[in-house]
């Protein structure tokens with residue numbers, strides 16, 4: 001008789017949702033050994049799990065015999081749990097049989113029965129640490145930046161196609177209507193700046209920033225009040241007004257603050273490619289966050305201004321990157337049409353106590 005698994009067999013939300021939307025409904029789960037609301041035949045999950053299992057290779061497929069004698073490989077179920085945690089912790093004894101049922105139609109196991117213990121990561125993959133696709137892109141980026149800064153600014157000879165960034169699902173984030181972001185402005189006197197003056201500066205007063213070129217204003221916001229305050233680097237004698245910005249229309253952001261595969265199932269078939277590009281994504285994020293000496297700002301902001309204009313060209317509302325001085329994220333919006341400063345509050349700056 002065909003076995004069934006259920007949405008409670010899995011920890012991963014994408015898999016749960018898939019079962020809820022595509023399953024056979026209420027039935028008996030053979031792995032939880034109980035009646036469950038949302039059940040499905042494990043073979044229906046083969047396509048979903050294939051990109052994950054394809055990250056690993058059976059040891060005998062690439063390792064020479066004499067070396068293989070010393071390497072036993074690892075259990076594929078354990079590796080999946082260790083690296084991605086897709087299964088619930090409630091069925092530890094049944095994970096292996098569930099996995100073998102998922103892949104039963106493709107017969108990935110040995111003929112004489114389950115052979116789960118012979119898998120390792122692909123030999124040419126280093127989980128985003130030293131991957132060739134990332135290395136190639138990082139070198140191209142550095143050469144491209146050099147040309148923009150010191151050779152050709154508007155018609156560079158080197159080309160760098162970054163359009164794939166918008167195809168990487170883990171980098172696109174939506175900030176929902178009704179949520180809030182924050183902006184800080186400094187003042188010498190304890191006079192609160194009103195909400196209508198907390199927006200971006202007019203064109204003629206716009207200085208070059210990490211994301212914007214001179215004369216093209218962007219709205220620099222932060223994910224929380226503390227990060228907003230840290231970003232303006234106030235002196236202890238100064239005052240800071242914090243503007244609270246309500247999101248009035250959903251924002252689509254390219255988020256480079258912490259590139260991370262929180263859900264491998266969202267990447268689908270592109271999972272392996274995303275892993276091998278992680279190092280490049282992190283490098284771009286670091287470029288946006290790294291401190292630049294005031295005297296070098298004019299020239300050294302040019303590459304990140306280029307990157308941000310490219311992201312704007314791709315149709316995003318803004319870009320998010322890690323704050324170098326605060327614990328949260330910075331979000332540079334390319335216009336102020338989808339946010340509204342609803343209130344402002346003034347704060348005095350006190351020196352923090354530092355234990356010595």
Ligand SMILES: [Zn+2]
Pocket residue numbers: 005006007008009029030031032033036
């Ligand atoms: Zn179950």
